[in-house]
Amino acid sequence: GDSVTQMEGPVTLSEEAFLTINCTYTATGYPSLFWYVQYPGEGLQLLLKATKADDKGSNKGFEATYRKETTSFHLEKGSVQVSDSAVYFCALALGSGGSYIPTFGRGTSLIVHP
Amino acid sequence: EPEVTQTPSHQVTQMGQEVILRCVPISNHLYFYWYRQILGQKVEFLVSFYNNEISEKSEIFDDQFSVERPDGSNFTLKIRSTKLEDSAMYFCASSPRQGAYEQYFGPGTRLTVT
Numbered sequence: 001g002d003s004v005t006q007m008e009g010p011v012t013l014s015e016e017a018f019l020t021i022n023c024t025y026t027a028t029g030y031p032s033l034f035w036y037v038q039y040p041g042e043g044l045q046l047l048l049k050a051t052k053a054d055d056k057g058s059n060k061g062f063e064a065t066y067r068k069e070t071t072s073f074h075l076e077k078g079s080v081q082v083s084d085s086a087v088y089f090c091a092l093a094l095g096s097g098g099s100y101i102p103t104f105g106r107g108t109s110l111i112v113h114p
Numbered sequence: 115e116p117e118v119t120q121t122p123s124h125q126v127t128q129m130g131q132e133v134i135l136r137c138v139p140i141s142n143h144l145y146f147y148w149y150r151q152i153l154g155q156k157v158e159f160l161v162s163f164y165n166n167e168i169s170e171k172s173e174i175f176d177d178q179f180s181v182e183r184p185d186g187s188n189f190t191l192k193i194r195s196t197k198l199e200d201s202a203m204y205f206c207a208s209s210p211r212q213g214a215y216e217q218y219f220g221p222g223t224r225l226t227v228t
Contacts, residue, residue: 038219
């Protein structure tokens with residue numbers, strides 16, 4: 001079945017460091033890919049998405065590129081802030097004709113120190 | 115900004131007891147969902163609900179589970195006879211349209227079964 005694998009955390013960085021959180025997927029069709037973020041005490045929020053190969057999703061300085069050849073959707077940010085400390089979830093969903101229900105990874109906790 | 119709310123934030127119950135988790139979706143949304151995340155594992159889809167009936171459910175959503183929209187604002191998940199393995203974080207989500215990227219998540223209810 002469809003699945004998402006993301007790197008285990010926690011990822012601990014100093015402020016202004018470069019962030020990469022790896023995500024790879026397995027899917028039978030052509031999924032849309034997503035990154036969600038969960039800040040402490042809050043619900044999951046959609047951070048960015050990409051709906052087809054080579055699309056780049058970006059938001060709040062984060063970006064991820066849909067790489068069909070490597071079945072990956074790695075999350076990157078050039079300079080993290082303490083306020084980026086959260087849990088990040090990679091997910092996929094099959095779009096039109098599919099169920100629209102996202103399949104999530106386990107989440108990766110990011111801790112950013114001042 | 116409108117948000118999905120969930121109560122309680124933490125519920126402790128004894129094995130075999132019935133528990134009801136409550137959610138208030140965003141008011142003009144039409145699609146409602148429950149997910150769960152067992153500690154350290156993936157966020158898993160349980161059920162989706164539209165037009166006062168279940169539209170999709172996973173294998174996890176067996177006869178012990180039920181959902182209801184008892185009035186115009188609440189959306190509940192009932193577990194009839196809780197087991198230890200039901201201990202998890204339960205997330206409610208709602209969306210105005212059928213689309214994975216359209217879902218807004220609540221902060222979750224942590225259920226602990228002892």
